[in-house]
Amino acid sequence: MSNTILSKDSGPIIPTTPLVTFLERVQQTALNTYGHNKKGFDPKLYVDLSLKQNLSTTEKVFDKLVINGSVSVKEFDEFVEKYLGGAEEDLVYVHPVDFVDEPPDFLPKVKNMEVRNWALEVHSLWKNLSRKVSDRVIDRPEFYTLLPLKNPVIIPGSRFREVYYWDSYWVIRGLLASKMYETAKGIVYNLISLIDEYGHVLNGARAYYTNRSQPPLLSSMVIDIYNRTGDKDLVLKALPALLKEHKFWNSGIHKVIIEDTEGTTHTLSRYYAMWNEPRPESSTIDKETASKLSNNCSKTRLYREIASTAETGWDFSTRWMRNGSDLTTLATTSIIPVDLNAYILKMELDITSLANVIGDNITAASFTKAFQARKRAIDSIFWNSEMQQWLDYWLSDSNESKEVYTWNASGQNRKVFCSNFIPLWIQLFNSVECFCLCIREKDVKMVDEVVQSLQSSGLVCPAGIATSLTNSGQQWDFPNGWAPIQHMIVKGLVSSGSEQARLVAEDIAVKWIRTNYAAYKKSGTLHEKYDVEKCGDFGGGGEYGPQTGFGWSNGVVLAFLEEFGWPEDLKLDCP
Numbered sequence: 001m002s003n004t005i006l007s008k009d010s011g012p013i014i015p016t017t018p019l020v021t022f023l024e025r026v027q028q029t030a031l032n033t034y035g036h037n038k039k040g041f042d043p044k045l046y047v048d049l050s051l052k053q054n055l056s057t058t059e060k061v062f063d064k065l066v067i068n069g070s071v072s073v074k075e076f077d078e079f080v081e082k083y084l085g086g087a088e089e090d091l092v093y094v095h096p097v098d099f100v101d102e103p104p105d106f107l108p109k110v111k112n113m114e115v116r117n118w119a120l121e122v123h124s125l126w127k128n129l130s131r132k133v134s135d136r137v138i139d140r141p142e143f144y145t146l147l148p149l150k151n152p153v154i155i156p157g158s159r160f161r162e163v164y165y166w167d168s169y170w171v172i173r174g175l176l177a178s179k180m181y182e183t184a185k186g187i188v189y190n191l192i193s194l195i196d197e198y199g200h201v202l203n204g205a206r207a208y209y210t211n212r213s214q215p216p217l218l219s220s221m222v223i224d225i226y227n228r229t230g231d232k233d234l235v236l237k238a239l240p241a242l243l244k245e246h247k248f249w250n251s252g253i254h255k256v257i258i259e260d261t262e263g264t265t266h267t268l269s270r271y272y273a274m275w276n277e278p279r280p281e282s283s284t285i286d287k288e289t290a291s292k293l294s295n296n297c298s299k300t301r302l303y304r305e306i307a308s309t310a311e312t313g314w315d316f317s318t319r320w321m322r323n324g325s326d327l328t329t330l331a332t333t334s335i336i337p338v339d340l341n342a343y344i345l346k347m348e349l350d351i352t353s354l355a356n357v358i359g360d361n362i363t364a365a366s367f368t369k370a371f372q373a374r375k376r377a378i379d380s381i382f383w384n385s386e387m388q389q390w391l392d393y394w395l396s397d398s399n400e401s402k403e404v405y406t407w408n409a410s411g412q413n414r415k416v417f418c419s420n421f422i423p424l425w426i427q428l429f430n431s432v433e434c435f436c437l438c439i440r441e442k443d444v445k446m447v448d449e450v451v452q453s454l455q456s457s458g459l460v461c462p463a464g465i466a467t468s469l470t471n472s473g474q475q476w477d478f479p480n481g482w483a484p485i486q487h488m489i490v491k492g493l494v495s496s497g498s499e500q501a502r503l504v505a506e507d508i509a510v511k512w513i514r515t516n517y518a519a520y521k522k523s524g525t526l527h528e529k530y531d532v533e534k535c536g537d538f539g540g541g542g543e544y545g546p547q548t549g550f551g552w553s554n555g556v557v558l559a560f561l562e563e564f565g566w567p568e569d570l571k572l573d574c575p
């Protein structure tokens with residue numbers, strides 16, 4: 001965070017590197033040269049290329065060649081071939097040290113042979129997605145946008161050629177089912193090293209991702225690995241990093257203070273990227289979006305909102321837009337998101353538990369207070385007793401930042417999104433005094449009411465939980481369903497102590513496994529997202545084409561099969 005500066009729109013920015021800026025120019029030139037018609041033009045590809053010679057030499061040649069942003073296709077292709085390295089050269093394939101074809105005691109509850117054989121295929125996909133930083137990057141880091149992480153990583157797949165922050169949580173859930181504890185720990189140590197270097201975990205391990213984070217789930221990764229391995233050394237190394245990360249989300253522009261109707265003030269968190277220009281990986285797209293705005297000030301503001309939306313992990317969705325059909329109305333920094341605050345509450349609970357593991361009573365006591373305070377804040381600001389859901393809260397005036405905002409019922413966004421149910425994962429229905437330690441009758445009654453609300457929300461579809469009820473063409477909206485969301489809601493329902501909730505959870509998990517399997521049978525791969533309207537269909541929409549591989553989807557299939565198993569006589573095909 002040391003190189004953070006204040007920008008004209010008064011928010012902080014973290015400057016990017018000269019290489020990223022140059023590759024953005026290459027990206028723009030590629031678009032000008034090939035035109036929009038080039039099949040599968042993906043702007044991200046260009047910022048993932050590397051240098052073959054130093055930047056100033058390469059830039060001189062490029063400047064000579066490209067006049068007014070244009071050059072012939074032949075000359076451009078020759079330049080790329082001669083001066084730039086391919087996008088796959090920086091992360092190289094590595095066989096995971098702890099991979100075995102059939103791990104001992106693998107998915108013991110799966111009794112059906114068809115399911116077991118498929119699960120073993122999904123397990124074997126870790127080999128395809130395993131990478132380590134190439135020696136070339138270690139030797140000449142200034143030639144690459146990839147950040148040199150020490151340990152191997154599991155990448156999501158396809159265009160996502162680097163490790164991602166929140167994806168890693170579900171990758172790790174799958175690795176734990178696959179008993180690949182060393183690989184899982186290596187990923188966590190990599191993320192810790194990013195906190196040491198940048199003060200937060202980056203969106204992904206690229207130079208162009210340093211100005212934002214992603215949903216903060218590092219503590220969840222650490223606690224889940226600790227619960228399986230009992231590795232105290234991991235806890236000792238992770239705790240200082242988690243304390244730094246907690247500070248990142250609870251200070252500066254991420255922190256929001258809000259006063260409720262009783263006059264009590266609460267501190268909550270929001271997404272806020274430290275960037276107000278086009279995202280380098282999608283620069284041509286962002287400039288086109290902003291071209292609808294007439295003045296530079298509103299463009300700068302929009303770029304900040306776009307980057308902040310990428311920080312949410314939900315890029316893009318009507319959830320963040322004032323007008324659901326117009327991306328220029330993104331207002332993410334004016335929203336206090338219910339899921340982000342649930343993740344941070346979980347971070348506070350996890351830090352308390354981890355501090356107890358290593359006997360750090362002072363940290364444990366202070367984080368007990370922190371999670372109790374956030375629990376009260378969540379109850380007061382987000383909970384809507386009429387809808388029996390937790391709703392995002394929109395700050396009243398987007399342009400004016402205040403020391404303390406005043407809560408107003410109209411600030412709660414009453415539109416239905418799957419994020420309204422994410423607090424289930426953190427057991428937020430539990431009363432403060434009972435948090436995580438017991439399940440009371442009163443709490444179970446509340447779960448049943450939330451489950452009722454989920455079931456009648458319209459989100460539960462034939463092939464899983466939809467992201468929203470609005471078909472906007474954005475990827476984090478209807479009819480897409482995403483593996484991480486299915487997992488958090490299902491897991492929350494299972495752990496709630498309500499029998500009814502467990503049945504609903506199991507039903508969703510079965511639907512999800514079936515749709516993943518049917519799509520796999522058709523295409524031979526798992527997908528980044530699925531269309532929840534029809535079993536076996538993958539999802540679409542958004543700014544890039546459908547991606548396969550796919551880290552978190554593989555992880556959730558394995559995690560569900562580990563949790564629920566699969567009886568011998570239950571059909572795996574779509575109903």
Ligand SMILES: OC[C@H]1O[C@H](O[C@H]2O[C@H](CO)[C@@H](O)[C@H](O)[C@H]2O)[C@H](O)[C@@H](O)[C@@H]1O
Binds near residue numbers: 166204311313
């Ligand atoms: O390049 C566009 C955006 O791509 C990423 O977002 C999407 O993929 C990620 C990796 O699976 C996932 O974490 C995220 O939730 C998806 O929306 C990237 O994270 C964005 O920052 C980037 O702008």
